[in-house]
Amino acid sequence: MTRHTHTTDETGFDYMTNKGVEEQDRDTLGILFAVAIMAVITVSQYLGLL
């Protein structure tokens, strides 16, 4: 199998591959950070800080 030089490093890590537990963890972190950012901004507005 040929190595995709743009995305795969010499150890075989392909940064465009997203599957399994790693994908679930990335999704969870995405949700956590998104909700945290939106909550901070929205609560700031309701508290009159924005």
Place this chain on the structure above:
Amino acid sequence: MNTDSMAINYDLGRKSWFSALYGLKAVLPGLLAMFFVAIFSNNLAGVPNPFTLQNLFAWLDGVIGPVHHQSFFQVLNSNFVWNPLLLGLIIGNVFGVPDCWKRGLSYIHMLMPLGIIMLAPHFMIGHAFKLGAAPILICTVFLFLTATMTLWISKLFKLDDRHGSIIAGGLATGDPHVCAILMPLIKAKGGQVVHSTACVIGFGLVSMFLLPVLGDWIGLTPKAMGLASVVGVGNNAQSLFAAFGSSYEAGRWATWYDVGRHVIMPAGFLYVFIVMFVRKLKRRDDETVMATRGIKTFPIWLGVFVFLWVLTCLHLFKEPAHHAIFEMVKWDFSLAAGALGLSMSFREITQHGFKGVAVTAVAGVLRIVLLLAAIALCAKTGLLAA
């Protein structure tokens, strides 16, 4: 090492969700690469850098002058997603991508759901109520009709179902951003996403000249022409180009009606995803079904997006909080698009050939014909007041 052994390695070393962030030393070069691509592409909140692609295009817009009241690069859909993608694509193809960047660039998979969730406050359905029932109905019906027709035509043309889904989302919503939003949901390749985007923008460029001619030929009023441009051309500045190309009044009506297309955009990508996901569930063993393959259950982050979209419609996110959140979205997508641009060669985009172009053209022309017939009928029956 194949992707399965990569996954096993990750599982063995995993301690918590935060293991997907890897170590700072491993990700820093890639994060810096994304950061510099982002800040040299767009004018981002908190960065006083004047040397951006966005400013270069704005300067060129000033030299070229307005075209039908629109900026030339806006008509070409230059924005906070495509600017960093273009820059990443050029850097990746000219200089290559060093191995030390790759761990950091993998943050694209976290940034995509993050950015899409934060987009929710952008779509408040109540903003479209001022348009009246008939225009809202036309926008909604043609969103679902175009998506369905495009999926069907792509099947007829035997186009890869991932490619067809991305085109369906972009064309139906009149928003090429949807091509990128659908990428993690459809599990499409980067080359398919960029090719689909080029198809949608390219067809928009053709239809923005075609629609005013057809509209004037069947005698549409400026008001009807404004609505026809928004639904039949879409892509924001391209629809305004088409409407202003017909008459100044039609252009003003298009700016009025554009909100109707904009606020229901999430329904378009949700519809395409659900149709393709259900299809995959029904045909689990069919190897030709590629779209959404790898997604076992409805993604939780998409559920969070829908929940926040409902809260948005209940007016939870007010100004300036919505504005501040959208600035974060620009940061997020600028970083992610930089990583996406770096991930592919020009060859990966062009290898998809002309089948996608043909599907977009056939579906787009069919939509325009049906739309003009529907609008003319509404105008005749008084449903769309002159």
